[in-house]
Amino acid sequence: MTIGLQRRLATRGAAPPGTDAGEAVVHAPRVGNLALFGGLALLTALVVLLDLRTGEDLRLVPLLVVVPALVSVFGTIRQTVGVSTLIMIVVVGSHLAYGGTFWDVTTGVIVTVLACCLGVGACALRIRHATQIARLRSAAGALQRQILRPLPILTDQILAHGIYTPIEEDRLVGGDIYEVVQSPYGTRVIIGDVQGKGLAAIGAGFAVLGAFREAAIREPALTGVVDALEDAVARHNVFSAQTGETERFVTALVLGFDGSDQVEAVNCGHLSPRLLHDGAARAVPLGHTSVPLGLAELSREARAAEWLDFPPGATLLICTDGVTEARDASGAFYPLDARLGRWAERPPYEVLEALNADLDSFSGGVRRDDIAALALRRTASGGAGRPLHSGHGARRAAETFSGR
Known part of the structure; x- marks a missing residue:
């Protein structure tokens, strides 16, 4: 099953087919005209009756000028205009009926008209702002779908479940990245963490993902894939320096699955994977850890690949430091x-569900960094060359494979 980002996107709702995101906000469910004007009529009648009883000692009808401002918070422009017109007629009529000096009546009428016009203007600004936010979120959603592939992903060699949780609720994409690519040489997987946050970090992550998707299919050796990623980050940093942005480095773990009982790995300053097998979980030590992507010129050693055991039925968990560096109220790190x-003993998707829920409980719902985690399990077949599947089709295949 898909959790994390998929769940966040689902809770935001979607516009009907063929509907612009801004139109979705304008046409969102709202208070019905009958309920609105019926309630307004009762309120107006009650205020007028109380005003008649209090007389000139306490004028209550002029207080109705606040109603258009209240309606502008949740109503449409048409509803706000209708309410403002009704209130204007009642309040101005009240001023004329009670009489008074010319300036008293004139001032009351002007204040009423201005209050009603401000209510209509506030409603128009609110809807305009909501429309802009909806369009920005729609664009961010499209950007997210181009950057990060929906989970789960099923290839010939592995089934990949995952969670992805940006630190900010309104951001759909953070500094953590992942990708799974079916290639002629097996399945290649990357998980990484871009230094820093914000749009600049997203740009560096996109540069790595674009290079990975191409190099994973083109390069026979996994080290060749990593060299292409290093070049991509270096080029991105040159461009960043020219535009006055901060240069970035990227920690990454790149894996290669060929259907055997072992996994090829190249670690570029990233966390070691965890292996869940035979009722136990342990960290898989990596004998050779290279510098992060973008910092190769600081090291004289070339990046090297190593092989890790990956027996049938085992789950390989890879994650970013948003998991291991989550803190509780006392400041202790997540164990x-x-x-x-x-x-x-649980299936991969249940491991991720439990991990996500436990992280929320441990940190009290306070996340200090983006979180990405993939749970990888071997499929029954060991062939290569079949295109990967993702999204709803992969979810059905994953449920079948997992015995759900």
Whole structure:
């Protein structure tokens, strides 16, 4: 199943087919005209009756000028104009009926008209702002779908479930990245964490993902894929320097699956994977860890690949430091290895569900960094060359494979 980002997107709702995002806001469910004007009529009648009883000692009808401002918070422009017109007629009529000096009546009428016009203007500005926000979110959603592939993903070699949670609620994309690519040489997987946050970090992450999607299919050796990623980050940093932006580096773990009982790995300053097998969970030590992408010129050693055991039925968990560096109220770090042992017998999607819920409980719902995690399990077949599947089709295949 898909959690994390998929759940966030689902809770935001979607516009009907063929409907612009801004139109979706304007045409969102709202208070009905009958309920609105019926309630307004009762309120107006009540205020007028009380005003008649209090007489000139306490004028209540002029207080109705606040009603258009209240309606502008939740109503449409048409509803606000209708309410403002009704209130204007009642309040201005009240001023004329009670009489008074010329300036008293004139001032009351002017204040009423201005209050009603301000209510209509506030409603128009609110809808305009909501429309702009909806369009921005729609564009961000489209950007997210281009940057990060929906989960789960099923290839010939592995089934990949995952969670992705940006630190900010209104951001659909953060500094963490992942990708799964079916290639002629097996399945290639990357998970990474871009230094920093914001749009600049997203740009560096997109540069890495674009290079990975191309190099994973083109390069026979996994180290060749990583060299292409290094070049992409270096080029991105040159461009960033020219435009006055901060240069970035990217920690990454790149894996290669060929259907055997082992996994090829190249670690570029990233966290070690965790292996869940036979009811136990343990960190998989990596003998060679290179510098992050973008910092190759600081090291004299070339990046090297190593092989990790990946027996049938095992789950390989890879994640970013948003998981291991989550803190509780006392400042203690999240004990990932101790918690994974509790879920070692569960299927991959249940491990991720438990991990996501436990992180929320441990941190009290306060996240300090983006979180990305992939749970990888071997498929029954070991062939290569079949295109990968993702999204709803992969979800059905994943449920079948997982025995759901």
